[in-house]
Amino acid sequence: MNLVNNNSFDIIVIGGGATGAGIALDASSRGLSVLLLEQNDFASGTSSKSSKLIHGGVRYLEKAIKQLDKEQFNLVKEGLYERALFIKNAPHLAKKLKLDTPIYNNFEIIYVYIGLLLYKLISGKKSIGSNTFINKTLLSLLQPSIKKKDLVGAVSFFDGRFIDSRMVIALLQSAQNYGTVVRNYSEVKEFIYDSEHKIKSLKYTNKITDEEFSVDASYIINATGANVDNIRLLDDEKVEEILSLSSGIHLILDKKFLPSDEGILIPQTSDGRVIFILPYLGKCLIGTSDEKTVYTKEPKASNEEIEYLLKHINEYFDIKICKDDILSVWSGIRPLVKPLSNGHTEEIVREHKILSSDSGLISIAGGKWTTYRKMAEELVDYVCEKGINKKVKKSKTKHLKVHGSRKNLKKIKKELEIHDKLSKQTKQSLLNLYGSEALGILSIAYVYNAFELIHKDLPFIKAEIIYCIKHEFAKKPIDFLARRISLCFIDKKKSLECLLMVCQTFKVQLLWSNDKFQNELNESKKLIEELF
Known part of the structure; x- marks a missing residue:
């Protein structure tokens, strides 16, 4: 040794x-x-399989009030305080998000509005937006997929979203x-x-x-x-x-199912859980399930979990969703600290x-x-x-602002705008993913003549691969596709379609042999097919 x-x-x-x-x-x-x-x-x-939300925990607040639990209340308060710091310190990755909570009977209006008002009041000076009531007509325009039968309207509130x-x-x-x-x-x-x-x-x-x-x-x-x-x-x-481990899955659908840039919170399903329908990287994200599990290095979404989410989302959507509509699906394991007595993981x-x-x-x-x-x-x-x-x-x-957010992003955007070799979509993608480091990627693109798109329908360019190898610790193609640009999480098919080019770039940059290249190609293909 x-x-x-x-x-x-x-x-x-x-x-x-x-x-x-x-x-x-x-x-x-x-x-x-x-x-x-x-x-x-x-x-x-x-850490890459979250619901992409920065929040205090609406459901925890409800339980804190019902159970008169001061500890849960304080955790919500702490979360709302940290939410504001999170958005302030990582503005290129974290943004505020408006969430609409659909209501289907008049009694719920008062209950939900008071609950979300308290959620806002707890945040105090760290509040990131005002709550509003939306009538049925406006909600139907904003969220055309939502079930219209018995719909009264919605209460909207703000939380945060980010690229985990x-x-x-x-x-x-x-x-x-x-x-x-x-x-x-x-x-x-x-x-x-x-x-x-x-x-x-x-x-x-x-x-x-x-x-x-x-x-x-x-x-x-x-x-x-x-x-x-x-x-x-x-x-x-x-x-x-x-630890008491819990598995949770998320589905990704086309943006047509959520054309608005506002999310939807289903506060209580028939089995008492919460479902989020969120805009994420130009797609529609739906989650999550919550089932007891055991540790595994590579958790996979089960058919039962997928069917669970489809069943419940279809109860609230007029546009019915089936498995063929799923662009990508992934499973993560929540590391929950064991309770003092046996209970359900969602509790x-x-x-x-x-x-x-x-x-x-x-x-x-x-x-x-x-x-x-x-x-x-x-x-x-x-x-x-x-x-x-x-x-x-x-x-x-x-x-402390994180890497990528320490410079004025408006100035970075203006500097990017003068370069005609990049499309508008690519410029915006670079800002969203890398913040001020977008200019470093642009420099690499000029040095290596790496302006080529990795896929004709995607905004990512070859220079990003080189940058992530040199500056973001990427060792394997799956690192880049899944965790540097999040493509595996939003479109499994397109990830597979651009895998060859990504692997070829890694081969050149890391001086791989032909055997090493083929092994990495095969391994990445297998992981994408099995885990997403």
């Missing part, structure tokens, strides 16, 4: 999703040295700017202990090169989402599991817990995308309270 002694770090973060990336940024921006390890690609787990996998990359680039060393396809294999059985280092394997490394750290953080218990078991095979509040093992492994479990920043701040505060051999600054992430 070829162990390469690398550097020693203040903190090693295991997990390259929302929580791990947030911790890396918070810690490194305070002056700590950080190594982040992810066993697959960044955001390849739950792009946010992880932006956080990691920001952390890298502060000195964080980031490594994807780096799987932790073993913890190494001192004479008192305290963790002093770990061994990990680079899955691309098969090299093995040993790295020291003052603290090792387990921020692996749905995989948290497995890492805890690696440290202590007798440890009690703390578990998305709170988080920080735990420390006898050996010193620190694990953070649960939470949700909206509060990733607060979770990271609390985790690093916890580490500092335990003691670290240097003076550490207070968290600065409340006012």
